[in-house]
Amino acid sequence: MHGYFGCNAAAEPGYSAFLGTPQICVTKMSTRNCQGMDSVIKPLDTIPEDKKVRVQRTQSTFDPFEKPANQVKRVHSENNACINFKTSSTGKESPKVRRHSSPSSPTSPKFGKADSYEKLEKLGEGSYATVYKGKSKVNGKLVALKVIRLQEEEGTPFTAIREASLLKGLKHANIVLLHDIIHTKETLTLVFEYVHTDLCQYMDKHPGGLHPDNVKLFLFQLLRGLSYIHQRYILHRDLKPQNLLISDTGELKLADFGLARAKSVPSHTYSNEVVTLWYRPPDVLLGSTEYSTCLDMWGVGCIFVEMIQGVAAFPGMKDIQDQLERIFLVLGTPNEDTWPGVHSLPHFKPERFTLYSSKNLRQAWNKLSYVNHAEDLASKLLQCSPKNRLSAQAALSHEYFSDLPPRLWELTDMSSIFTIPNVRLQPEAGESMRAFGKNNSYGKSLSNSKH
Template sequence: TQRPWSYADPLQEQDGMEKFKWQRQGIPFGAATSYVHLEKLREGSCATVYKGISRIDGQLVALKVIRLEAEEGVPFTAIREASLLKRLKHANVVLLHDIIQTKETLTFVFEYMHTDLAHYMGQHPGGLNSCNVMLFMFQFLHGLAYIHQQHILHRDLKPQNLLISCLGELKLADFGLARAKSIPRQTYSSEVVTLWYRPPDVLLGATDYSSDLDIWSAGCIFVEMIQGQPIFAGTSGTHEQLAKIWAVLGVPTEDTWPGLSKLPNYNPELVASRRPQRLRVICDRLSRVPAAEDLASRMLTAFPRGRISSQDALLHGFFSPLPPQLYQISAGQSVLTVPGVRLQPEICDLFASYRKGHLSGGSSKFW
């Protein structure tokens, strides 16, 4: 039996979502029996993700099973994620197919993606092929520009939340911390974003952030794809994280960051004065990729209002080698439908393929 949604549930506000009783070939949406669990993919503190298959159309799906506490009911983060994802229709945002609610669980049925960016980078250490960085980053910013145009902040961008298909399609996922952006601006929580990808303004306690929050996180991920390791990998909390950022960008002042001294966690005694460095000094691989350092520096600016927007970042010269047709595709169209756009072999795959071909006496696939 399914438990009714509470009166405050935003899902009830959308006509097509009330009970998910759409029918196809006699098998209903919204029913647990419509999906078969194949294997567990990962387990978290409040949810478990399974690979599954839909009995409705035979497609692979990802089943995010959220355990419900009897007294607390449906977690607000789950309600927020579902209500936002039902609004978002874009090739670079993960697609929510269905929602199933029982007394014990709430299950989100997503399109199946083969891996995430964190796992992909782990399989290809030392930095990714620059062509693939360009392809991934374009899709990342394409999806980000779309949600920002819809006045939505993701607030938890990290490699684990960027899903990748076997063809190289990249999609934003995990909107549990996402928020609809208010106009006029309102204050939000400063406890968002995994520490390594959290911007200095939020580390200093700012709560009036906007889309610039996501841009900082995206810039960190951009550099990580090129360099092969996180740019600001703190281990002991907020103060160390800020020190790592200041070591690269220099310590800001009221001249470079108006309003800095008014932030809740600002304390000039906690950091020694430092001069800014070129990003390529810290991340040497940036200098090998044309225009990469300039784009990264425009995203990783301490003053939040100084960061480039996702829409402007798409027009940056870093992406000039890509086909111009990419800028004409519709929101629902994959970039891989544009001729000549495809995932390239990573260098470690090339070497592995070469060694395999050399040792077996055959020819390598890529050489």
């Protein structure tokens, strides 16, 4: 199951993350689009003196620059684990965990202990982790055990630290739930709720495009989850169908926060080696390292088109150049008029690209014209210029969703959309979601994925 795996991304020197809610202090942002997203994050010299201490403290929490070699940070998590991150001799930080358990029977299983979970079957293996289907001995529930191998010389992979840090502070129906964290000398295990498949496998099972009503419900849930993290100034940075888990009831959950980042004060540039190539926006492909939530919204547009059309929106076959050509063939080759600032991007060389004119999206993906307002929404998400992309919050207000029950917009964060009467998935091409849940081979996409 791809959604439980982190990517093998390089770690930024000195980056620290903890098992607690990240502290982020920023001003409010626009909810209509991504334009002006960065401009509302105020530099320190414009902040009142009585607020400056908090901002500076927040800034140091996510400082990506060098830390003293002997620096130790300690944070108490929600499950009462005290985690120290020490810089190792290699310059990377590795965690040391001390647990303070409440009194219990010496033989009774409890959270935070390796013997509290039974491994049932291996689901797949990634670059630094193995995922198992398991069962909790505490409450009998099925879980997914992401077992991360620790190397003594290298410490804990930063993607794992980052994922655990962010997920401990995120509580939403459309974000995978992190139940527990277990640390031993050899492994760090993240215990997630068990979700039986992902959107990639679901689309593979139902080729040719999904039922229009189901596309709408999946997209609504994706935007709900993204709106929640974006309002907390967290970027996912790795949106793709494999990282969207689907339960047997149709609940969609954002997963794999290994590349996610909290956007702190001030805004730092990030690595452009993020997001699988097919879902990577043109600004990042052209070398931009200054991006915000607009990065995720391009991925939303690609996934939206793929669910409707039944094929990937921009399935590059060769390299970055080929990927950009496929994008420009549909959206038009950008220039300073259509995308102010594009000429300043490191990898933009006008002479390298064929000059294409933009076209209606239905010319590239004809099934968009079958669904009211689908083409308009896709066109507002798939904008080459990141500042022109619709935000998650604005997308939820688009006319495409106008036929859904109004109560969906009144749900609390932890409430499922399927608690609203008459909101349910429709059968896909003669096969119900329930039957799919029984027959699906959970975890196969790890080795067989075409992406």
